[in-house]
Amino acid sequence: MLIEISKLEVKYGSKKVLQNINLTLNAGEIVTIVGPNGSGKTTLFKAIIGVIPFSKGKIKIKPNLRIGYVPQQLKVDQTLPITVERFLKLATRDNNDLKKMVAFLGLKNIYREQINNLSGGQMQRVLLARALVDAPEILLLDEATRGLDQPGIAAFYQKIENISKETNCAVLMISHDLHVVMRASDRVICVNGHVCCEGTPENVATSPEYQTLFGSNIDGAFALYRHKHDHNHDVEGKSRI
Amino acid sequence: MLDDFMTRATLAGIGVSLAAAPLGCFVVWRRMAYFGESTAHAAMLGIALSLTFELSVLAGAVLVSLIMASSVTLLEGRSLFMDTLLGVAGHSSIAAGLVIVSFISGVRIDLMAYLIGDILAVSKLDLLMIWIGVGVIFSLIIWRWSPLLLVTLSEDLASANGFNPKKENFIITISLAIVVAVGIKVVGVLLIIALLIIPAASARFITLTPESMGFIASIIGVLSSILGLYAAYFFDTPTGPSIVCVASLFFFLFLMLNIILKNKI
Numbered sequence: 369m370l371i372e373i374s375k376l377e378v379k380y381g382s383k384k385v386l387q388n389i390n391l392t393l394n395a396g397e398i399v400t401i402v403g404p405n406g407s408g409k410t411t412l413f414k415a416i417i418g419v420i421p422f423s424k425g426k427i428k429i430k431p432n433l434r435i436g437y438v439p440q441q442l443k444v445d446q447t448l449p450i451t452v453e454r455f456l457k458l459a460t461r462d463n464n465d466l467k468k469m470v471a472f473l474g475l476k477n478i479y480r481e482q483i484n485n486l487s488g489g490q491m492q493r494v495l496l497a498r499a500l501v502d503a504p505e506i507l508l509l510d511e512a513t514r515g516l517d518q519p520g521i522a523a524f525y526q527k528i529e530n531i532s533k534e535t536n537c538a539v540l541m542i543s544h545d546l547h548v549v550m551r552a553s554d555r556v557i558c559v560n561g562h563v564c565c566e567g568t569p570e571n572v573a574t575s576p577e578y579q580t581l582f583g584s585n586i587d588g589a590f591a592l593y594r595h596k597h598d599h600n601h602d603v604e605g606k607s608r609i
Numbered sequence: 610m611l612d613d614f615m616t617r618a619t620l621a622g623i624g625v626s627l628a629a630a631p632l633g634c635f636v637v638w639r640r641m642a643y644f645g646e647s648t649a650h651a652a653m654l655g656i657a658l659s660l661t662f663e664l665s666v667l668a669g670a671v672l673v674s675l676i677m678a679s680s681v682t683l684l685e686g687r688s689l690f691m692d693t694l695l696g697v698a699g700h701s702s703i704a705a706g707l708v709i710v711s712f713i714s715g716v717r718i719d720l721m722a723y724l725i726g727d728i729l730a731v732s733k734l735d736l737l738m739i740w741i742g743v744g745v746i747f748s749l750i751i752w753r754w755s756p757l758l759l760v761t762l763s764e765d766l767a768s769a770n771g772f773n774p775k776k777e778n779f780i781i782t783i784s785l786a787i788v789v790a791v792g793i794k795v796v797g798v799l800l801i802i803a804l805l806i807i808p809a810a811s812a813r814f815i816t817l818t819p820e821s822m823g824f825i826a827s828i829i830g831v832l833s834s835i836l837g838l839y840a841a842y843f844f845d846t847p848t849g850p851s852i853v854c855v856a857s858l859f860f861f862l863f864l865m866l867n868i869i870l871k872n873k874i
Contacts, residue, residue, distance in 0.1 A: 417769040437769035444762060447813055448638040454818050458759055459770070482817065498766075508769065 369394055370433055370506050370538050371416065376425035378411055385411050388562050389425070393506065396536040398529070400549045402572075403559035404581055409542045410440070412559065413510050416540075436499030436537075438512040442491065444483045452479050452486070452494055460501045469501045488515020496524075500531065507532075509541035521545050525552055546582065611733055615842065621731040622834030622852065624739045625788070625795045626804055628746040630826035632784050633805035634812070634819065635750075638761050639781070643692055644678070646802045647699025648782075649789045651677035653706035653798050656723050660713055667738055667790050670798075674786035677702055682782065703798070726797035726849035728838065735794050742791035746784045753780050758819055795834075796849035804830060807856040814863040829859050 369392060376389040386408040393399060403409050414420045416427060417437060444450065452475060460466055470476055473493045478486060486494065492515050499507060507528070513521045525545070529552045532539050543549040550556055550569040557566040564577040572578050611617055636645050652670040654677075659669030681694045710718055722730070731739075750757070756777050759767040764774040785805075792801035812825035837852030844851075 414765065417765060419765055419768045419774065432771075435769045435771075437766060439763065439765055442763055442766070445638055445640070447640075447810075448761065448819060449813065449817050449822055450762075450819055451817060454820075455762075458755055458762075 370430050372428040374426045376422055378415055378422045393538050393540055395538055398532055398539040398553050399555045400553040401542045401557050401559055402546055407560040409559055410510055413508055434502055434504045436504030436507045438495045438499045438509045440511045440514055442495060446484060450483050452481055455483055456498055459498045465501055469497045473497045489520060504537055506538040511542055513545060522548055525549055614729055617731045617736050618728045618838055621728055621736055621739050621795050622838055623831050624743040625792045626830030626834045627827055628743040628788050629804040630808045630830040631750050631823040632788055633809035634823045634826055635781055636805050637809045642806050643695055645785055645805055647695040648674045648678045648785050649798045649801045650699035651702040652789045654702040657706035657709035661709060670790040670793060671786050674789050678782045723793060724797045724799045725847060726795050728795045728848045731794050739791045742787045746787055749780055749784055796852060800849050800853050803853040807860050811860040811863045814867040
């Protein structure tokens with residue numbers, strides 16, 4: 369057992385953002401959290417890493433658990449000069465591990481760049497490298513594919529799946545890329561302030577609660593999502609060929 | 610050697626700028642300039658209370674600055690933003706301080722000495738206190754450098770790695786209070802924030818890593834205090850403001866270099 373959450377409740381002011389959340393995570397498991405915007409997914413992560421207090425319940429975390437956390441995004445202030453190299457060295461002192469990770473995620477050509485100058489996709493890779501470099505026992509990915517294109521997203525999750533298998537690292541991820549992530553997950557938890565439904569990807573995707581939130585178009589859920597962008601949209605989203 | 614007032618003044622200036630520069634980098638990175646300034650203003654209340662009750666000015670300044678900074682941090686988010694709260698607390702403190710000082714009868718107190726410093730009057734005891742303060746700040750910042758940097762980059766990342774952002778933030782607050790207190794004699798409560806942010810801001814133009822920025826800022830700070838001190842001696846100008854003027858010259862020099870070289874560091 370790495371993390372055990374029971375009857376968790378988090379309030380912002382008097383508003384309950386999360387209630388009655390139960391979640392147990394074991395080594396090597398891949399668990400995906402889905403849910404609409406504002407459903408408290410990121411709040412759940414922040415409660416786990418301990419940056420926001422909770423009003424009820426318990427979060428039990430294995431002592432000295434090595435957590436690799438990949439946030440939605442990281443904005444570094446322009447006033448702070450820092451290279452990718454220096455940033456990664458904040459996470460580890462082992463140069464060999466670092467070199468391996470840099471090669472593994474293809475960061476060599478941006479290694480001496482300023483963090484501020486990176487593109488969204490490059491930044492995500494740097495954040496992932498940072499999370500992975502210290503051999504984490506659990507990865508927390510909060511919409512970690514932000515800024516990646518479709519092939520990039522597929523490749524990203526493939527990497528995560530491989531890492532998890534190789535190192536027995538558990539993965540807890542929040543994702544909107546339902547079609548891609550559900551395939552790799554052992555369990556899916558659908559959150560909307562509370563746990564709507566959970567279980568195997570198949571069970572969740574066919575459950576009425578999930579379909580109410582995300583619609584019943586589940587055909588794509590078990591295949592790689594292929595969206596051929598052969599048309600343009602105007603500002604209102606209408607198609608223009 | 611320490612019997613010469615210029616030697617004492619130089620050592621005091623070097624000490625305060627050495628402590629202020631790396632701390633100033635954090636103030637710049639975390640956008641805490643106003644926080645620092647209000648902490649410094651609060652010191653005036655501490656000074657006034659110490660003079661009234663005949664206590665140590667240094668201790669009074671540290672204590673009141675700390676209380677102000679901590680209570681503002683605790684109150685943040687209750688309908689008012691941090692800068693407003695700081696504006697209220699910092700300015701009330703300096704105003705209250707000035708009012709309280711006016712009640713003290715007997716010895717006439719030279720307010721200007723506290724507001725803009727009086728480095729030429731640094732005693733051996735002052736010098737000892739300054740360097741103890743410098744030692745404390747330097748040890749704190751170097752000991753906590755990586756966690757502080759990580760918290761500055763992202764409190765979430767730091768927390769996930771097992772660091773407590775509140776604890777690290779408090780280290781910055783306590784260092785600020787100490788630097789304000791030991792800086793009173795050198796540049797005074799009105800100008801100490803300049804010694805924090807001007808060297809750091811100047812160093813930003815020519816550096817690529819946090820460490821080099823801290824290092825260059827320290828050099829700029831030390832040079833400013835030495836050059837400022839001697840400029841004040843030769844031109845017979847007030848010392849604290851002269852030091853800050855030299856630091857500003859460094860800032861413009863590096864700014865120009867940055868513009869001319871079109872170096873978008």
